[in-house]
Amino acid sequence: MNGVHDMGGMQDMGPIHHEQEEPAFHAAWEGRIYGIDRSLRSIGKWNLDAWRHQIELLPPADYLRMTYYERWLQVNEQLLVKHGLATPKELASGAPEPGSTKATPALTAAVVALRLGRGMPSSHDPAVLPKFKVGERVRARNMHPSGHTRLPRYARGKTGAIVRDHGVYLFPDTNAHFQGENRQHVYSVRFSARELWGEPAPPRDSVHLDLWDNYLKHA
Amino acid sequence: MAHAQDHEHEHQAVPSDPALRVKALESLLVEKGLVDPGALDLLVDRFEHKVGPRDGARVVARAWVDPAYKQRLLADAPSAIAELGYAGGQGEHMLAVENTPKVHNVVVCTLCSCYPWTLLGLPPVWYKSAAYRSRAVIDPRGVLREFGTQIDAAVEVRVWDSTAELRYIVIPERPAGTENLSEEELAALVTRDAMVGVSKVPGRGEKA
Numbered sequence: 001m002n003g004v005h006d007m008g009g010m011q012d013m014g015p016i017h018h019e020q021e022e023p024a025f026h027a028a029w030e031g032r033i034y035g036i037d038r039s040l041r042s043i044g045k046w047n048l049d050a051w052r053h054q055i056e057l058l059p060p061a062d063y064l065r066m067t068y069y070e071r072w073l074q075v076n077e078q079l080l081v082k083h084g085l086a087t088p089k090e091l092a093s094g095a096p097e098p099g100s101t102k103a104t105p106a107l108t109a110a111v112v113a114l115r116l117g118r119g120m121p122s123s124h125d126p127a128v129l130p131k132f133k134v135g136e137r138v139r140a141r142n143m144h145p146s147g148h149t150r151l152p153r154y155a156r157g158k159t160g161a162i163v164r165d166h167g168v169y170l171f172p173d174t175n176a177h178f179q180g181e182n183r184q185h186v187y188s189v190r191f192s193a194r195e196l197w198g199e200p201a202p203p204r205d206s207v208h209l210d211l212w213d214n215y216l217k218h219a
Numbered sequence: 220m221a222h223a224q225d226h227e228h229e230h231q232a233v234p235s236d237p238a239l240r241v242k243a244l245e246s247l248l249v250e251k252g253l254v255d256p257g258a259l260d261l262l263v264d265r266f267e268h269k270v271g272p273r274d275g276a277r278v279v280a281r282a283w284v285d286p287a288y289k290q291r292l293l294a295d296a297p298s299a300i301a302e303l304g305y306a307g308g309q310g311e312h313m314l315a316v317e318n319t320p321k322v323h324n325v326v327v328c329t330l331c332s333c334y335p336w337t338l339l340g341l342p343p344v345w346y347k348s349a350a351y352r353s354r355a356v357i358d359p360r361g362v363l364r365e366f367g368t369q370i371d372a373a374v375e376v377r378v379w380d381s382t383a384e385l386r387y388i389v390i391p392e393r394p395a396g397t398e399n400l401s402e403e404e405l406a407a408l409v410t411r412d413a414m415v416g417v418s419k420v421p422g423r424g425e426k427a
Binding site for chain 2: 070
C-alpha cells in the first residue's frame with residue numbers, strides 16, 4: 001500500500017527532536033499498552049505482519065498526528081473487534097457484555113518470566129531454495145500492491161546487488177492477509193545512493209534493504 | 220472516537236484521553252481473561268529496568284577487546300550475543316555491522332520502527348519519528364550533522380533500512396586513547412546513539 005507510513009525519501013518532515021535521558025515510557029499508559037499489545041499478539045489471532053498492516057491502515061492524517069503508542073492503542077482496539085475478541089460496546093464501557101466467555105491469558109506472568117520474548121520463525125529451511133546468489137545484480141520490482149508490503153517505494157525499479165543471503169522468512173505481503181506464509185529467501189541488497197537519489201548523492205554512499213525473493217528480478 | 224454511527228450510544232463513547240482508554244481496555248481484557256496484569260507488570264519492568272543500551276554496550280566493549288569475539292559477532296550475531304547471555308525478543312536475527320575508517324553505518328526503519336530491542340531496549344521517540352525515518356535514507360549526512368556527527372566525504376555512509384526481520388546494531392569505532400581502559404570502562408563510553416550509528420563514541424572526557 002502506498003501509504004504515509006512508507007516515509008523513506010520524503011522531505012520537509014521537520015527537525016529531529018533528540019531527547020536527553022529519555023525514559024522507556026513517557027507515561028504509565030504507554031507501558032500498559034505495550035504489555036497489552038504483546039499479550040494479545042501471543043493469543044495468535046493475528047501475526048506481526050497483520051499487526052503492522054493494521055497500523056498502515058490508519059487514515060494518513062491520524063497516523064501523522066498520533067503518537068507512537070496512541071497508534072498501538074488504536075490498532076489493538078480495532079484488532080480485538082475485527083477478530084471477535086471484544087465488541088465496540090465493551091471497549092466503550094470497559095466491562096464485558098453479560099454472558100461473554102472468560103478466556104485464559106496466553107501470556108501469563110510465568111510465561112514472561114520464563115521466556116523473555118518470543119522467537120521469530122527459524123530462518124533455516126534447506127527445502128526453500130534461493131532465487132539469487134550473493135554478488136548478483138538485481139532490480140527491485142516496480143510493484144504497487146494495495147495491501148501490505150515491505151518493499152519501500154523509494155527502492156522500486158532500482159538496481160542493486162545482493163550482498164548477503166539472510167535465509168528463509170515468511171512473506172509479509174501474503175502473511176499479513178492470512179493468505180499463506182510463502183516462505184522464501186530474504187537478502188541484503190545494496191543500492192548506491194546515486195541509483196536511489198540521483199547524481200547529487202555522494203558517490204560512495206549506499207542504502208541496504210532486506211528484500212524477499214518476490215520483490216526482485218535479475219537485472 | 221465519537222463516530223457518527225455511535226450516536227445511539229454517545230454517552231458510552233470511548234474517552235479520548237489515551238490514559239483513560241488504556242485503563243478501560245486493561246480492565247476489560249483482564250475481566251475477559253485475555254490479559255494477565257502480572258505479565259504486563261513484568262514486561263514494563265523489563266524495559267524500564269532490565270533491558271537497555273548498556274546491554275549493547277557490553278557486546279561492543281567485548282568486541283573491542285577481543286578480536287575473535289568481534290569476528291564471531293560479525294559472522295553470527297545471535298550466537299555471539301548469546302555468549303553474553305542475550306537472547307529472545309527480536310534478537311534471533313540480529314546483525315552487527317562495523318564502523319571502520321572507511322565505512323560509517325546508520326540504522327533506520329523507514330516503514331515502521333524495527334529496532335534491536337534485545338540489545339538496546341525500546342527505541343527512542345526520535346528513531347520512530349517521521350523526521351528521522353523519512354530523511355535517514357535520502358540525506359543521512361544531513362541527519363548525522365543534526366546529531367553533531369561529521370563524516371568525511373571519503374568515508375562511505377552505509378544506511379541499513381530494516382525492512383525485514385533482521386535487527387541491526389552498529390559496532391562503533393573504538394576511540395583513540397582508550398588502550399588502557401578495562402572492558403567495563405569501555406562499555407561505559409558506548410552510547411545508544413553510537414550503536415544506532417547517528418553518533419560516534421567520544422573518547423574519555425570528550426563531549427558526546
